[in-house]
Amino acid sequence: MAQTGALGDKIFRAVLLLxxxxxxxxxxxxxxxxxxxAMPTIGRFGIGFLFGxxxxxxxxxxxxxxxxxxxLVSSVLALIISVPISLGIAxxxxxxxxxxxAKPIAFMVELLAAIPSVVYGLWGIFVLAPFIREYLGxxxxxxxxxxxxxxxxxxxxxxxxxxxxxxxxxxxIITAVVRDVLEAVPTTQREAALALGATKWETTTIVLGxxxxxxxxxxxxxxxxxxxxTMAVTMVIGNSPQISASLFEPANTIASLLAANFAExxxxxxxxxxxxxxxxxxxxxxxxxAFAKILVMGVASRNGKAA
Amino acid sequence: xxxxxxxxxxxxxxxxxxIIGYIAIRGFSSINFQFLTDTPKPVGEGGGIGNxxxxxxxMTLLAAVIGxxxxxxxxxxxxxxxxxxxxxxxxxxxxxxIGIPSIIIGIFIYxxxxxxxxxxxxxxxxxxxxxxxxxxxxxxxxxMIKLVPSSMREGALALGAPQWRVSxNIVLPxxxxxxxxxxxxxIARVTGETAPLLFTAxxxxxxxxxxxQPMSSLTVQIFNYATGPFEVEHAMAWAATxxxxxxxxxxxxxVRTVTKRRY
Amino acid sequence: MENKIRVSNLNxxxxxAQALYDISLEVPEREVIAFIGPSGCGKSTFLRTLNRMNDTxxxxxxxxxxxxxxxxxxxxxxxxxxxxRKVGMVFQKSNPFPxxxxxxxxxxxxxxxxxxxxxxxxxxxxxxxxxxALWNEVKDRLNTSAFGLSGGQQQRLCxxxxxxxxxxxxxxxxxxxxxxxxxxxxIEELVVELKRDYTIVIVTHNMHQASxxxxxxxxxxxxxxxxxxxxxxxxxxPDDRMTEDYxxxxxG
Numbered sequence: 001m002a003q004t005g006a007l008g009d010k011i012f013r014a015v016l017l018l019x020x021x022x023x024x025x026x027x028x029x030x031x032x033x034x035x036x037x038a039m040p041t042i043g044r045f046g047i048g049f050l051f052g053x054x055x056x057x058x059x060x061x062x063x064x065x066x067x068x069x070x071x072l073v074s075s076v077l078a079l080i081i082s083v084p085i086s087l088g089i090a091x092x093x094x095x096x097x098x099x100x101x102a103k104p105i106a107f108m109v110e111l112l113a114a115i116p117s118v119v120y121g122l123w124g125i126f127v128l129a130p131f132i133r134e135y136l137g138x139x140x141x142x143x144x145x146x147x148x149x150x151x152x153x154x155x156x157x158x159x160x161x162x163x164x165x166x167x168x169x170x171x172x173i174i175t176a177v178v179r180d181v182l183e184a185v186p187t188t189q190r191e192a193a194l195a196l197g198a199t200k201w202e203t204t205t206i207v208l209g210x211x212x213x214x215x216x217x218x219x220x221x222x223x224x225x226x227x228x229x230t231m232a233v234t235m236v237i238g239n240s241p242q243i244s245a246s247l248f249e250p251a252n253t254i255a256s257l258l259a260a261n262f263a264e265x266x267x268x269x270x271x272x273x274x275x276x277x278x279x280x281x282x283x284x285x286x287x288x289x290a291f292a293k294i295l296v297m298g299v300a301s302r303n304g305k306a307a
Numbered sequence: 308x309x310x311x312x313x314x315x316x317x318x319x320x321x322x323x324x325x326i327i328g329y330i331a332i333r334g335f336s337s338i339n340f341q342f343l344t345d346t347p348k349p350v351g352e353g354g355g356i357g358n359x360x361x362x363x364x365x366m367t368l369l370a371a372v373i374g375x376x377x378x379x380x381x382x383x384x385x386x387x388x389x390x391x392x393x394x395x396x397x398x399x400x401x402x403x404x405i406g407i408p409s410i411i412i413g414i415f416i417y418x419x420x421x422x423x424x425x426x427x428x429x430x431x432x433x434x435x436x437x438x439x440x441x442x443x444x445x446x447x448x449x450x451m452i453k454l455v456p457s458s459m460r461e462g463a464l465a466l467g468a469p470q471w472r473v474s475x476n477i478v479l480p481x482x483x484x485x486x487x488x489x490x491x492x493x494i495a496r497v498t499g500e501t502a503p504l505l506f507t508a509x510x511x512x513x514x515x516x517x518x519x520q521p522m523s524s525l526t527v528q529i530f531n532y533a534t535g536p537f538e539v540e541h542a543m544a545w546a547a548t549x550x551x552x553x554x555x556x557x558x559x560x561x562v563r564t565v566t567k568r569r570y
Numbered sequence: 571m572e573n574k575i576r577v578s579n580l581n582x583x584x585x586x587a588q589a590l591y592d593i594s595l596e597v598p599e600r601e602v603i604a605f606i607g608p609s610g611c612g613k614s615t616f617l618r619t620l621n622r623m624n625d626t627x628x629x630x631x632x633x634x635x636x637x638x639x640x641x642x643x644x645x646x647x648x649x650x651x652x653x654x655r656k657v658g659m660v661f662q663k664s665n666p667f668p669x670x671x672x673x674x675x676x677x678x679x680x681x682x683x684x685x686x687x688x689x690x691x692x693x694x695x696x697x698x699x700x701x702x703a704l705w706n707e708v709k710d711r712l713n714t715s716a717f718g719l720s721g722g723q724q725q726r727l728c729x730x731x732x733x734x735x736x737x738x739x740x741x742x743x744x745x746x747x748x749x750x751x752x753x754x755x756x757i758e759e760l761v762v763e764l765k766r767d768y769t770i771v772i773v774t775h776n777m778h779q780a781s782x783x784x785x786x787x788x789x790x791x792x793x794x795x796x797x798x799x800x801x802x803x804x805x806x807x808p809d810d811r812m813t814e815d816y817x818x819x820x821x822g
Contacts, residue, residue, distance in 0.1 A: 004651035005469025012471030013388060019380030020389070023401045023442055030411060033418040088315030096309050097316070107563065108320045114559045115326065116499025118526045119548050122533045123326055126541065171319060201309075221406065228408025230502040231526075235534060255502070258410050262417070263427075263506040278414045282407060289406035293399065390628070458665035462728065465621065466678035466735055467655030476677075481668045 030282060038276035040269055049276060055241040057265075062273040064280065066241040070159070070251040071281075074233065075226035077163030077247070078170055083219055085167075086174035093175075094182040095204050106179070113172035121235030124165045129156035129236055132164075137248060152246035155238075160247040162237035166229055170222040177221055177296060181214030182207060217295030224288040228281065230255035254281045327552070334549025337542040343550075347512050347528070350537050356547045358514045359528040362429065363551075365516075366508060366524060367498050369433030374440030374497075375490055381441065382448025382486075387474050389449070398449075401442040412438050413503035421507060429515065429522030432508025436497040443496065447489030451482040488562050495558040499551065501526035525551045574599040574739060574769045575620065580634035582615055582793075584627070589615050593634070593795045595788060602761060602770045604784035604801065606777055608816070611790040613773045614662075617741050620771065621657040622650050638739070655682055658737035662744040664724035666716035666731075671708050674716045674727055675699060678735035694734055702730035703760050722753025729760065740764065742772040746779065758783050777817060781805045789813045 003009070035042075041049060045062060052063020089109060093102045133156030144150045185207050193203040208215070238250020239260050254277055265271045345355030381401075385394055416435040421427055455478050463473040479486075501524075509521040510531065525547055532544035575597040582590035590612045597603050605613040615624070622643060624630040636643050643653050655678075666674050675695045678684075685691040695712075699705040704726040708719070716727055725745055732740055742761070746754040761770060761783045774780050780787050781801055788798040789810075797810040808814045 003469075003649050004467070004655075005472065008471045009469050012474065013384075016380050016384035016388065019377045020384035020394075020397050020445070022377055023381055023397055023404060023445065026415075026438055026441070027400050027404055029419070030407075030415045033415055034411075037418045037422075085315045085319065088312040089319060092309075092312035092316045096312060105316050105320055108323050109316075111556065111559060112319065112323050114495065114499075114555055115552060116501065116526060116555065118499070118501040118529050118533075119326075119330070119552055122529060122544055122548055123329065125533055127329060168322065224406050228406070228410070230408060230410045231530065235530070255408055255410050258414070259502055259505055262414070263509060275414060275418070278411055282411045285407050285411075286403055289403045290399070292406075293402050456665070458661055458663055459667060461623065461626070461659075461661060462665040462667065462731075463677070464626065465623065465654055465659035465661075466681070466731065467651050467653075468678070468681050469651050472681050477667055 027286075031279075034275055034279040034282060038272050038279050040272040041276045042272075044269075049273075050280070053243060057261075057267070057270045057273070060269055064254075064277050066243050067252055067254045067257050067277060068280070069243050070237070070241075071227055071253040071255070074159055074162045074166055074237065074251070074253055075223055077159070078166035078226045079219060079223060081164060081167035082171045082174060082222060086171050086218075086222070087178060087215070089171075089175045090178035090182055091204060091208075094179055095200075095207065109172050109175050112168070113176075117169070117229065117231035118235075120165055120169055120232035124161060124232055124236040125157075128164060129161050132156045132161055141248075148245040149247050152244070152248045154248045155250075157236055157238045157250055158246075158248050159237065159244075159251045162233045162251070162253070163247070165232045165236055166226045169229055169232060170225045173225055174218045174222040177218035178211075178215055181211045181218065181296065184214070185210050213295050213298050217292045217298075220288060220292035220295060224285050224292060227288065228255055228285045230259050234259045254278070327556070330545065330548050330552055333542070333545035337546040338549060342543070342546060346514060350539060354543075356525065356528055356543070356550070358511065359523040359525045359547065360550070361514060361516075362432075362508070362511070362523040363498060363525045365518070366429055366433040366436055366504070366522060367494060369430070369518065370436035370440055370497050371490075371494055373434070374437035374493070375444060377437075378441045378444025378493070379448045379486060379490075381445035383452060383474060383479065385445065385449040386452035387470075387478075398446075401445055404442040405446070408502070409435075409439055409500055410502035410505075413505060413507050416503070416507045424519070427507060427509035427521045428519050429508055430518040432504045432522055432524065433518070435503035435507045436500060439497055439500060439503065440493045443493045444490060447493070448482070448486050451485030451489060452478060454485060455481045491558055491562045495555045495562075499526060499555055501530055505530075572599050573597065574638065575771075576635075576637040577620075578635050578637075580616075580619060580632065580636065582612070582619060582624070582633075583631045585629040589793050590619075591794045595795060595798050597769060597771065598786075599769050600765060600767070601785040602765050602772060602783055604780035604787045605771065605773045605790060606775070606780050606787060606816075607790035607796075609775070612793040613788075613790045614743055616790065617743055617771060617773050620739070620741055621654050621659055622648075623654075623659065625650060655735050656737055657739040657741060658732035658735065659741045660725070660729050660732055660743065660745045663748055664721060664728050666719070666724050666727055669716060670713045671716050671719070671727060672712040675730050675734050678731055682735055684735065698730040698734035699727075701733050701764070702726045703756065703763075704730055720753070722749050722756060725749060725753070725757060726760070729757075733764075737768065739769045739771065742770065744773050744775060747775065754779075777805075789816060791816070 041062060049062060050064050053065045054061050054063045055066060093106050133154055137154030140150050189210060190203050190207060193206045233253055234256040237252060237256055239252050239256055240250040241252050258274060258278055262274055265274050342355040344357040346358045348354030385398055412435050416431050420431040420434060459477055459481060460473055463477040504524050504527050508524060510527050511521045511523045515522050529544050529547045532540040573596045578594045580590060580593040593616060605617060607613050618624045619632060619636060632644055667677060672695055675698050676691055679691060679694050685694055696705065699708060704723060707723060719727060746757045758779060761772060764770060784801045787801045787804045789796045791812060797808060797813045805817060
């Protein structure tokens with residue numbers, strides 16, 4: 001005897017399955033298409049592509065190192081600035097602020113994530129860069145100028161500006177995840193600590209300890225975003241493929257390189273080189289995001305909540 | 308320590324207000340009707356962003372037409388049939404795909420659509436935005452469906468409804484307002500995307516109604532104006548930004564305040 | 571009288587944990603059977619084996635036979651959807667759909683394709699609402715949301731919804747546990763009324779309710795059926811010592 005509605009069930013399920021599978025196909029497609037189109041330079045330059053420090057498309061010389069360096073340094077800079085601030089906001093929202101204040105602030109921080117990248121870039125060029133050139137740069141140089149990081153000419157366009165803009169952009173993401181992670185820590189833990197005579201702040205440190213791997217996940221997630229962030233960085237970092245110790249000097253990231261040059265790359269080898277460096281970016285962000293997800297999932301499941 | 312965390316919160320919310328305020332002041336001073344309807348002109352002859360607004364709208368619409376049904380269907384699959392290794396794999400890959408830089412999606416569509424077609428097009432731009440939408444919509448849809456009480460599902464099953472009927476005319480309508488919220492936020496998100504359009508849709512100086520031709524967008528136009536050398540172009544960048552950010556923030560604020568939870 | 575449902579040696583497992591042990595019992599047609607017992611005794615689990623509602627739980631497993639109208643509902647190839655149409659269910663917490671009052675009742679009629687015309691559909695909805703003693707309270711607002719009804723009204727709407735698909739058996743899982751005394755009384759009167767046309771199995775934690783509405787009562791404890799008897803006999807002179815202890819309130 002056939003099940004009533006069995007045919008409908010089958011068709012319905014098949015359609016949904018197809019849609020869900022499209023997500024796998026997209027990711028597989030990204031990988032396959034990029035590998036295929038990067039084949040010319042993968043074959044020609046091999047692993048040396050990653051370590052070459054000269055990028056001269058006209059001479060068919062492609063070394064990805066300056067971009068990898070720029071991506072790493074700007075991302076780490078962003079984390080150094082953003083993580084303490086994000087943690088502060090999340091702790092304030094979950095552990096300290098009364099509901100009436102926490103809600104609107106959480107909402108505003110979320111709005112920060114809704115502003116498009118290109119708008120941050122615009123703001124970076126016309127507000128942040130002049131601010132760094134006129135005020136922040138000279139002050140830093142005045143006090144810390146003996147460190148190579150803060151030497152050189154301050155134009156306002158360069159690594160530091162890129163890092164600051166990135167920090168601003170990843171703050172809402174890190175804050176949101178840390179908030180979720182802190183909220184997943186059971187109230188009973190806080191009560192247990194308070195009942196032992198711990199102060200409010202000591203209690204918070206216990207909560208933070210409990211949420212440590214989730215917070216690490218949030219930081220890694222922020223790193224993933226910073227690595228891949230494109231427009232805003234492109235607009236303020238100066239797009240110069242050099243490795244310089246100074247944070248005031250212009251630099252370049254993988255994503256910025258792609259944004260600024262891809263449209264003009266008509267030459268087959270040049271295009272292949274750009275796609276290959278894009279492939280590096282894809283693989284790195286994929287792994288970083290997967291790692292972040294695993295870290296965050298750990299905390300959520302330990303406390304009996306779905307991620 | 309409390310004051311320190313409060314300062315962090317105040318600092319970041321202050322920055323948001325500063326950014327929005329600055330956009331409003333700079334933007335308002337160069338907006339007029341002609342600017343909203345005209346096409347770009349050589350420097351000094353005025354011009355506007357009418358074609359960019361149209362292009363953004365067309366590509367976002369195309370993305371929604373493709374991305375919403377696929378994303379929602381994938382989300383329903385994850386919620387209704389996804390409690391197995393395959394569902395877990397898709398969930399994991401979707402979350403990871405959400406975090407992949409959108410410029411990579413641009414390269415993907417470039418190799419998949421632009422190279423075979425031989426030129427950039429609104430179609431390629433819209434497809435890139437659709438790819439960005441699908442995993443976002445899928446995950447929010449799944450979350451919204453999981454909020455539907457299982458008692459409602461059981462009620463329909465107990466009446467002799469086949470599984471697909473339960474999903475289609477009980478669970479989906481019950482989750483509809485939540486799914487619509489997620490869809491609107493996803494639309495707002497792709498409206499602000501620039502990187503995936505740079506070399507898929509490229510740009511255009513004219514009103515273009517055909518999807519197989521290069522197409523302008525607000526975001527790419529802002530990028531071009533902002534990085535150009537002329538003061539008048541910078542002013543136009545601010546004005547276009549006011550339109551873009553205004554649209555996106557209005558969608559965000561409306562959707563988040565208007566939607567009520569029913570259960 | 572003929573037996574509508576015959577259960578023999580039914581065992582039920584959640585994964586490795588056994589929830590029901592060797593249950594055997596027979597339910598005569600057009601009677602009300604009450605299941606009583608302390609929380610967690612398995613009475614609701616047992617009820618849900620009668621329309622295979624436990625199928626929705628992936629780790630659930632059933633061994634034994636449940637025979638309704640001569641057919642074993644656990645036989646391979648059983649049409650579960652058709653079974654659930656024949657064996658309706660009313661849940662502990664009222665669960666109307668997010669639709670209008672009319673559409674709630676019409677839903678089961680529509681999906682099962684019972685009606686012949688628009689007028690027929692209207693008549694069936696009206697009859698079901700009459701039978702559930704709700705018609706007079708809702709006839710002027712059939713197109714308003716079902717969420718606007720009171721708790722008791724929502725539960726009667728769910729009963730009307732179940733009646734509309736013309737089941738033969740109605741399973742009720744503590745249908746009045748979330749209701750106030752007046753609403754509870756209405757549901758109880760309704761159960762007695764419905765007995766004329768339907769076989770009813772009702773789970774209740776309220777022993778007075780069991781004695782008021784049922785013809786027979788089954789007492790469960792720790793997943794075992796302790797005693798199954800005529801309600802009158804059960805409440806006046808039970809065979810089993812444990813039943814007596816439970817009924818007189820010595821535990822539970």
